[in-house]
Each structure stands twice: as C-alpha cells, then as structure tokens.
Amino acid sequence: MHLRESVFVVDDDPSMRTSMDRLLRGHGFATTLFDTGNALLDHGGFQTAICIILDIDLGTKSGIEVRRNLAEKGIAAPVIYVTGNDSPTNRAAAIASGCIAYLIKPFAAQSLIESVQRARIL
Template sequence: MRASMDRLLRGRGFDTKLFGNAAALLDHGRFNTAVCIILDVNLGEKSGIDLRRTLAEKGVEAPVIYVTGNECPANRAAALASGCVAYLTKPFAAQSLIDSVERARVS
C-alpha cells in the first residue's frame, strides 16, 4: 500500500518519503517542509493515532491523513479528535487521497 501511494503521489508531482516504522518516522526530524504526513491507524507496534500525538508533543504541526483497513467508530472518533485533515478507509479511490493531500497543502 505504501508503494502504491508513493507512486500515485510522485506521479502528481509530490516529493514523498517512506518510513518502514514509527521509530524511523520519529527519527526523521525534518517535518518543516512536509505538506502532510500519511499514517496508517494500525502500525503494529504503535497506533497511528498515538504516533500523531507523539509528533504533536514534539511540535510537529504538519497535517495528518489517516488510512485504515479496519474501520471502527472509536478509531474514527479518535483520529478526528487528533486533528487529522482526512480519514480514509481502505480500499479508497486514488482521487480521495490526492484530494486529501491537496487539502492539506492549503491548510
């Protein structure tokens, strides 16, 4: 899924950076030029929502788009409460992701 989103966004002219896990993203440290951060709600060792909270505690203000394959009202509510610009349930249309990133760019 990451590779597919990477190809889609690069094809639309966005410069993307992929991370294999939450720790790699946190170690990145260069968020000031990010249009947005796309996080899966279920990251295995840490939830994307918890990762978003950790980023916010570190002062990262980049907009967040969540994707999930396990839709549940509690996750949706927590994601929206964390301040995301979009919450996409897999499978989602490519245009939904593009529109979400464009919305993040102008926010």
C-alpha cells in the same frame, strides 16, 4: 524557512507504501517513505512535510499514538489517516487527535490526492 516539499507516508505494508508512492509521484508530489512510526519520529525534517499520511494500524505503535507524539513535540504538519480497520473507536480517536482526512482502505486514488492538495494550502 524551509519549503513544504514532501509528503511523508507511514505504512507498515510495503505494497501499500509503494502504491501510495507511485500515486503521489504520478501527481507531482515528492514522497518520503517510512515503514514504522518510530522511523518517522526519528527522521525529523517535519518543516519540509506537506502532510503526513499515517496508517492507523502500524503494529507496535498505532498511528494515533504517533500523531500524539508529534503533537507533544509541537509538530503541526497536517495528518491524513488511512486504515483498513475502520471502527467507530478508530474514527473518533483519529478525529480527536486532529486530522484533515480519514480514508478507509481501499480508498479511491482521487480521495488521497484531494486530501494532499488540501493539506498543501493549509
């Protein structure tokens, strides 16, 4: 059995990925970074994920679609959605797809850290 040891971060915005990486590492979390949903899906190693931080707007494939692909593969890592495009439709789809948090950019650093800490104990 592998230990859950890394936070997987998926965001197509390099500055957002870097910011989340620095924040998480500053709080003692290892990170694995991805710039697309397909990169995440191709990576594997999900048994080592504490959780997956998943941007909803990823360009060609939405984060919600990526989450559905993960579920179809039987991958149950906790998901934290982040979005700069909050809407009732996005929120409803995110909740329906199964997530432990839905954070609107710009979000408070503490909100992200608390969500990851909650995922760690799930």
